[in-house]
Amino acid sequence: xxxxxxxxxxxxxxxxxxxxxxxxxxxxxxxxxxxxxxxxxxxxxxxxxxxxxxxxxxxxxxxxxxxxxxxxxxxxxxxxxxxxxxxxxxxxxxxxxxxxxxxxxxxxxxxxxx
Amino acid sequence: xxxxxxxxxxxxxxxxxxxxxxxxxxxxxxxxxxxxxxxxxxxxxxxxxxxxxxxxxxxxxxxxxxxxxxxxxxxxxxxxxxxxxxxxxxxxxxxxxxxxxxxxxxxxxxxxxx
Numbered sequence: 001x002x003x004x005x006x007x008x009x010x011x012x013x014x015x016x017x018x019x020x021x022x023x024x025x026x027x028x029x030x031x032x033x034x035x036x037x038x039x040x041x042x043x044x045x046x047x048x049x050x051x052x053x054x055x056x057x058x059x060x061x062x063x064x065x066x067x068x069x070x071x072x073x074x075x076x077x078x079x080x081x082x083x084x085x086x087x088x089x090x091x092x093x094x095x096x097x098x099x100x101x102x103x104x105x106x107x108x109x110x111x112x113x114x
Numbered sequence: 115x116x117x118x119x120x121x122x123x124x125x126x127x128x129x130x131x132x133x134x135x136x137x138x139x140x141x142x143x144x145x146x147x148x149x150x151x152x153x154x155x156x157x158x159x160x161x162x163x164x165x166x167x168x169x170x171x172x173x174x175x176x177x178x179x180x181x182x183x184x185x186x187x188x189x190x191x192x193x194x195x196x197x198x199x200x201x202x203x204x205x206x207x208x209x210x211x212x213x214x215x216x217x218x219x220x221x222x223x224x225x226x227x228x
Contacts (some may be wrong), residue, residue, distance in 0.1 A: 100163070
């Protein structure tokens with residue numbers, strides 16, 4: 001079991017460029033999440049999905065889009081990157097049918113926007 | 115809205131000393147409770163959780179936490195700190211009326227002095 005994997009691990013973009021971050025999980029989890037982590041601000045939820053084909057906005061969705069075409073994958077897109085999107089991005093997944101939402105995390109993607 | 119408060123963004127203890135990281139939540143109904151640990155340049159991993167039953171919960175690496183309903187607290191402790199405990203610790207709650215999201219604390223960075 002690889003758990004939750006994220007691609008790429010590091011990326012440097014120029015302002016205005018686009019990119020897609022890929023998250024994959026092999027635990028057959030229903031729920032998936034994208035967070036960003038910035039110094040002193042903890043984890044902030046960007047978007048999440050409660051099942052294949054569904055997505056919903058989290059706390060800080062502006063400037064990001066997501067897709068969940070397959071149950072095991074959750075993609076995060078930046079259409080026009082801005083320096084304010086420099087951050088570490090974490091993907092997480094959870095079983096969903098459990099009454100409590102224990103989340104499993106990927107190793108993160110460190111993104112720098114110049 | 116529910117919230118999670120972690121007292122102290124940084125906590126410094128000497129090696130061998132007691133570790134105490136504080137977490138309080140706001141909820142009229144006791145939620146499910148979690149502590150996660152993030153080692154430098156890694157993703158988050160579950161340290162321990164409280165769902166039902168015994169209020170003193172033991173986790174990995176010698177950590178434990180006690181759920182106190184009357185104080186709405188879930189403080190994390192370890193009797194004797196080790197250099198390898200240096201990390202950031204996050205408290206999170208899963209509301210019992212919704213398992214879509216975790217409500218996160220801002221995190222506490224634990225510093226171990228030799």
